[in-house]
Amino acid sequence: MKTVFINCSPKKRFCASAYFLFLQRLFVVGEKVCEKLRTPADHARILEQLRDAQAVxxxxxxxxxAVPSHVLRFMEEMERFCRENGLKLSVYCVANNGFIEGKQNEPLMQNFENFCSRAGLTFGGGVGIGGGVMLNVTRILFIVDIGLLVLNTLLSEINTGNLFPRDAWISFAENAALLLYFNLGVLFYLARQGGHIRKGTAGGKKYTRILIPSFIFILFADIFFVIISVIDGGIFRGWLAKKEPSET
Ligand SMILES: Cc1cc2nc3c(=O)[nH]c(=O)nc-3n(C[C@H](O)[C@H](O)[C@H](O)COP(=O)(O)O)c2cc1C
Structure with missing residues (x-):
C-alpha cells in the first residue's frame, strides 16, 4: 500500500505541518512518499505520485x-487529474491552526469533503489541531532538553567522575513527560487516524489542541507576539531569513 504525505505549508523550514505529518507517518505502514507543495511547479510531480497511491x-x-489559496489551486488541478485518470484515492488531512481551538479547522475540513465529492474520491477524515505553533515549539524544547542532559552528564563526569547524574536525569524525565502531555491529544487522534489509513476506512473529523488551559495559552501567545512585533515580523523568519533590498 502506498500513501503520499503532502506538506502544504508555504514555509521553507520549521513548519508545524512537517511536525504533525512526521507524527502521522509513525502510525502508517507500507510505502510512504513525502512531498512538499509550495508552488505550481510542484503540481505535476505530486500528481504523478498519486497515480498508484491508495491514500493521500x-x-x-x-x-x-480555510485551505490556503496555493493548496486550493492544487486541489483544482488534482480534481481534474483524478477524474481523467479514474483514480479512487482515500483523502485524509492533518490541519493545524494558530489559535487554541482545533475546532476552528471545521470549515477547512468541509473544503476537503466538498473537494472529494466533486473529484469522486473518498474523504477518509481529518484531525484538526489547535495551538499548532506552540506544539511545534515543543519539539525544539525536547531537543534542548536532550542537549541539557548531555551537557550535565559531561560536566558531572568531568567534575565528579559520575556518568549518571541522577538529578539531571530526573529533570530530563520531568520535562519530557510534560512535553509529551502537551502532545497527548494529537498523538491519540493521529494514531487513530493512522489505523484508518492502514485499513482504508473513514475515521471522520476529529479536533484536538495543545493540552494546556486556555488562559496559560493566551498569556504565552501574547508574550510571543509582543516579542515578534518588537523585532519586526518574526524570530526565525525575521532574524535568519535572507533580506531583499528595500525599495524605499
Ligand atoms: C495568512 C495566514 C492566515 C492565518 N489564518 C489563521 C486562522 O484563520 N486561524 C488560526 O487559528 N490561525 C491562522 N493562522 C496561523 C496558522 O494557521 C498557524 O501559524 C499554523 O501553525 C502554521 O502552520 P505551518 O507552520 O505548518 O505553516 C494564519 C497564518 C497565516 C500566515
Missing part, C-alpha cells in the same frame, strides 16, 4: 478559516 494525507495550516 494533506498536512496543512489553516489560513483565514
Amino acid at each position: 494525507v494533506f498536512g496543512l495550516p489553516l489560513y483565514v478559516d
Whole structure:
C-alpha cells in the first residue's frame, strides 16, 4: 500500500505541518512518499505520485478559516487529474491552526469533503489541531532538553567522575513527560487516524489542541507576539531569513 504525505505549508523550514505529518507517518505502514507543495511547479510531480497511491494525507495550516489559496489551486488541478485518470484515492488531512481551538479547522475540513465529492474520491477524515505553533515549539524544547542532559552528564563526569547524574536525569524525565502531555491529544487522534489509513476506512473529523488551559495559552501567545512585533515580523523568519533590498 502506498500513501503520499503532502506538506502544504508555504514555509521553507520549521513548519508545524512537517511536525504533525512526521507524527502521522509513525502510525502508517507500507510505502510512504513525502512531498512538499509550495508552488505550481510542484503540481505535476505530486500528481504523478498519486497515480498508484491508495491514500493521500494533506498536512496543512489553516489560513483565514480555510485551505490556503496555493493548496486550493492544487486541489483544482488534482480534481481534474483524478477524474481523467479514474483514480479512487482515500483523502485524509492533518490541519493545524494558530489559535487554541482545533475546532476552528471545521470549515477547512468541509473544503476537503466538498473537494472529494466533486473529484469522486473518498474523504477518509481529518484531525484538526489547535495551538499548532506552540506544539511545534515543543519539539525544539525536547531537543534542548536532550542537549541539557548531555551537557550535565559531561560536566558531572568531568567534575565528579559520575556518568549518571541522577538529578539531571530526573529533570530530563520531568520535562519530557510534560512535553509529551502537551502532545497527548494529537498523538491519540493521529494514531487513530493512522489505523484508518492502514485499513482504508473513514475515521471522520476529529479536533484536538495543545493540552494546556486556555488562559496559560493566551498569556504565552501574547508574550510571543509582543516579542515578534518588537523585532519586526518574526524570530526565525525575521532574524535568519535572507533580506531583499528595500525599495524605499
Ligand atoms: C495568512 C495566514 C492566515 C492565518 N489564518 C489563521 C486562522 O484563520 N486561524 C488560526 O487559528 N490561525 C491562522 N493562522 C496561523 C496558522 O494557521 C498557524 O501559524 C499554523 O501553525 C502554521 O502552520 P505551518 O507552520 O505548518 O505553516 C494564519 C497564518 C497565516 C500566515
